[in-house]
Amino acid sequence: MRQLDSEMNETPSSYTLAELLICAASEAWRGNGELLGSGIGTIPRIALGVAKLTHSPALLMTDGEAYLVEEPVPLGPRGDWKPRFAGMMTYMRVFDCVWSGKRHALVGPTQIDRWGQANISCLGDFHKPKVQMLGSRGFPGNSINHINSMFVPAHSTRVFVENEVDVVGSVGYNPARWQPGMNNKDVDLRLIITDLCVMDFSGPDHAIVVRSLHPGVSFEQVQAATGFALLPASDIGTTAAPTHEQMALIRRIDPHNLRAGVLKNNPPGVPA
Amino acid sequence: MNKQIGLDTVASQLHDGMTVGIGGWGPRRKPMAVVREILKSPVKDLTVVAYGGPEIGMLCAAGKVRKLVYGFVTMDLIPLEPYFRKAREAGGLEICELDEGLLHWGLRAAGMRVPFLPTRVGLGSDILTYNPGFKTIQSPYADGEVLLAMPALPLDLALLHVDTADRLGNTHIHGPDPFFDDLFARAAKKTIVSCEEIHDRLDIARPDDAKANLFERNLVSHVVHAPLGAHPTSCAPRYGWDLVHLKKYAASAVEPHGWAHYSEQYLGGDEGRYQDAVGGAQHIGALPMPIF
Numbered sequence: 001m002r003q004l005d006s007e008m009n010e011t012p013s014s015y016t017l018a019e020l021l022i023c024a025a026s027e028a029w030r031g032n033g034e035l036l037g038s039g040i041g042t043i044p045r046i047a048l049g050v051a052k053l054t055h056s057p058a059l060l061m062t063d064g065e066a067y068l069v070e071e072p073v074p075l076g077p078r079g080d081w082k083p084r085f086a087g088m089m090t091y092m093r094v095f096d097c098v099w100s101g102k103r104h105a106l107v108g109p110t111q112i113d114r115w116g117q118a119n120i121s122c123l124g125d126f127h128k129p130k131v132q133m134l135g136s137r138g139f140p141g142n143s144i145n146h147i148n149s150m151f152v153p154a155h156s157t158r159v160f161v162e163n164e165v166d167v168v169g170s171v172g173y174n175p176a177r178w179q180p181g182m183n184n185k186d187v188d189l190r191l192i193i194t195d196l197c198v199m200d201f202s203g204p205d206h207a208i209v210v211r212s213l214h215p216g217v218s219f220e221q222v223q224a225a226t227g228f229a230l231l232p233a234s235d236i237g238t239t240a241a242p243t244h245e246q247m248a249l250i251r252r253i254d255p256h257n258l259r260a261g262v263l264k265n266n267p268p269g270v271p272a
Numbered sequence: 273m274n275k276q277i278g279l280d281t282v283a284s285q286l287h288d289g290m291t292v293g294i295g296g297w298g299p300r301r302k303p304m305a306v307v308r309e310i311l312k313s314p315v316k317d318l319t320v321v322a323y324g325g326p327e328i329g330m331l332c333a334a335g336k337v338r339k340l341v342y343g344f345v346t347m348d349l350i351p352l353e354p355y356f357r358k359a360r361e362a363g364g365l366e367i368c369e370l371d372e373g374l375l376h377w378g379l380r381a382a383g384m385r386v387p388f389l390p391t392r393v394g395l396g397s398d399i400l401t402y403n404p405g406f407k408t409i410q411s412p413y414a415d416g417e418v419l420l421a422m423p424a425l426p427l428d429l430a431l432l433h434v435d436t437a438d439r440l441g442n443t444h445i446h447g448p449d450p451f452f453d454d455l456f457a458r459a460a461k462k463t464i465v466s467c468e469e470i471h472d473r474l475d476i477a478r479p480d481d482a483k484a485n486l487f488e489r490n491l492v493s494h495v496v497h498a499p500l501g502a503h504p505t506s507c508a509p510r511y512g513w514d515l516v517h518l519k520k521y522a523a524s525a526v527e528p529h530g531w532a533h534y535s536e537q538y539l540g541g542d543e544g545r546y547q548d549a550v551g552g553a554q555h556i557g558a559l560p561m562p563i564f
Contacts, residue, residue: 064564066448077563090449091297095373099393121369126402128363133352135324135344140371140397169371171396181410181418182395 011241017195018043018259019250020214020269021151023242025193026050028106028149029059035147036060036089036103042254042262044106044151045075049253050246062089076256097146098138101186104147106193107139111158111165112150114208114228116172116189116201118143119165126167139169147188153263155194155225162227173206195263196222198239203231212239216271241269274439277494279501279543282306282464283313285494286429289338291319293379293425293460295432295453296505298325299347299513301445303433303466305501305543310336312539321379321425323372323451325505326521329355332365333531340365341425343372347518349562354525368403370394376452378425383458388421395420430460433502435510436481437467438474441492444484447508454487463491466498468510500547500556512561517550 025047029037037059039048045064049072052059063073068087089097097103109118110133120137124130142148148170152159164174171177171187178184192199192208196217203209209231210222219232242250250259260266277285286292296302307327310318317338320331324345331337333355345356359365370378371393381389390409400406400420409421432453436444443465445453457463471477474485500507504514504521524530538549547553 073564075564088448091372091451092376095376098373099391121398122360126369126398127367129360132357132360134346135342135369136371136397136399137344138372140399141373141393143397144392144395168396168398168401174396177396179408179418181416182408183392183417184396187396 012244012247015242015247015269016260017214017267017269018263019242019247020239021193021195022047022050022250022259023246024198024212024239025106025149025151025191026054026246028191028193029056029104032056032059032104032147034058034060036097038062038103038105040105040107041151042075042258043153044108046250046253046259047106048072050249053249054246066090072253074252075254075258095141098141099145101146103142104149104190105142106149106151107142107170108151108153109159109170111161112152112192113161113163113165113172115164115174116170116206116208117165117168117174117177118150118170118172119167121167121169123166136167136169140171143170143172143187144184145186147190149189149191149193152192152194155196155222157225157227160226160228173201196225199230202233207231209233210236212237214239215269275441275492275495276439276470277496279305279309279466279496279498282496283309283315285462285464286310286313286315286318288315289317290428291321291426293427293430293456294320294322294327295430295451295456296325296502297323297449297451298344299505299518300325301433301447301451301502301507302327302505303431303498303501304503304505305498306431306433306464306466306496307331308539308543308546311535321375321427323375324353324356326353326518329353329525332356332359334535338366339368341368341370341375343370343375347522349515350518350522354522355531358525369399371397371399374399374422375425376455377422379452379455379459381422381424382426383455386424388423390419391422392419394422425459427456427460428462430456430463432456432463432465433498433507434465434467435484435507436469436471436474436478437465437495438471438477439495440473441465441489441495442474442485443467443487443489443492444474444478444481445486446484450486457487457491462493464494464496465492466496466501468499468501468507470495470497498543500553501543503547503550503556506561508561511557511559514550514556514559515562
């Protein structure tokens with residue numbers, strides 16, 4: 001039995017970068033107890049399912065619409081499989097969870113700055129945008145109330161901008177944004193998972209630190225794709241490869257392989 | 273008491289410069305039949321408050337909007353609403369962009385008839401920068417915390433689409449998420465509800481569905497029978513959104529005279545003509561719910 005377990009947890013010989021990112025992103029929710037997990041987008045959603053089915057079974061999660069489920073709902077057409085609902089999570093209740101701090105969302109901003117501030121509203125001048133996007137959505141409320149992590153499928157200086165993001169939706173650790181008496185103690189940014197590396201905010205004054213590099217990626221490469229200075233973690237390592245168990249769960253949660261369409265050309269996890 | 277009015281008289285309830293709240297959420301349960309009546313009407317200079325979907329793009333394209341108050345505008349699977357995008361990128365619209373939760377907070381304040389409600393949401397963000405009229409307030413208690421005083425968002429008129437209504441103004445919503453329709457109704461001086469099904473009295477016709485009634489009939493001024501009236505948005509659990517139509521609509525935004533062509537093709541006649549133009553009532557009623 002012991003031998004079987006170790007076989008199950010060995011690293012598969014091949015996996016895609018998307019699968020590596022899913023496993024790295026699933027770590028975001030480790031130790032979160034019964035928080036409502038939200039994974040916005042294909043890879044974050046699969047990652048949440050992997051977290052729930054491995055290290056964090058207590059997490060609350062939804063079907064992506066309005067119901068709470070105890071088993072992750074697979075992505076895409078489901079045949080005869082029907083989700084079983086444990087309860088409701090209407091948007092009104094999402095707001096209640098958000099405002100009480102009982103949530104950890106993994107979101108995909110268009111721009112992120114050195115302070116962890118993030119933008120999905122618009123690019124350019126707010127009064128006459130170059131590109132109008134979604135609006136601020138729940139970013140201001142999420143970021144001031146509960147834990148947030150971020151997913152970036154194409155790490156570049158267009159995402160990790162040199163100065164402040166064009167519109168600060170998600171708040172962060174920029175002292176200039178906070179006036180005396182404002183309570184920002186619940187601003188809690190955790191992981192940034194990109195196609196190059198995993199970062200966190202563990203540097204001095206929450207500076208962004210590269211924790212691990214994906215196979216074949218150098219720190220210099222990450223720095224060159226980032227508009228501000230990064231710190232390497234003193235114990236910087238290589239992002240952990242998926243285990244057989246994680247790979248099996250990924251296939252179960254994403255039976256139509258929608259993850260293959262997220263990253264350009266669906267590259268392998270370990271470059272050839 | 274009979275609050276039913278004809279769809280063709282809805283536009284006469286609007287006047288220039290009004291503040292109109294629209295229920296639903298993105299491409300979900302929008303009162304589109306009523307919106308189409310507004311598109312065809314001469315009304316203009318509206319302030320529109322919504323969790324925005326295609327109704328916002330259409331109202332912008334038709335030149336009905338002076339000011340937009342929103343947390344987002346999106347059609348989900350088509351993330352960027354094309355005509356909203358065009359209107360924003362052209363500049364000139366007055367904008368009040370909010371966090372989603374702040375929008376519900378402003379509607380709540382209006383419904384409770386207080387000038388503002390306090391919250392941390394918005395602090396530290398550009399919500400304060402781009403809404404220079406928003407003020408902070410210090411807690412009068414020992415904590416002394418500085419909070420955003422989210423101003424009330426009172427509406428002249430709320431437009432909602434529900435599953436079932438009666439002529440007294442009672443309504444039932446059967447979709448799994450009621451969104452914030454109740455708050456729109458509470459924030460508004462008048463509410464017009466369009467519905468899939470209409471009855472004389474829901475207590476007699478649908479006595480077992482009372483839990484689907486989410487706001488009181490004394491908030492409802494008029495009821496309009498508009499079956500399939502949420503198309504091209506969804507009306508769960510009855511029908512899903514029409515992605516094919518939404519894609520056509522989105523594609524029109526990048527064509528020369530795209531909006532004029534869209535209006536010509538779909539908005540020239542009454543709701544029956546519209547339904548025929550988009551594939552027929554049977555087609556709409558059979559649109560599957562989206563799977564995520």
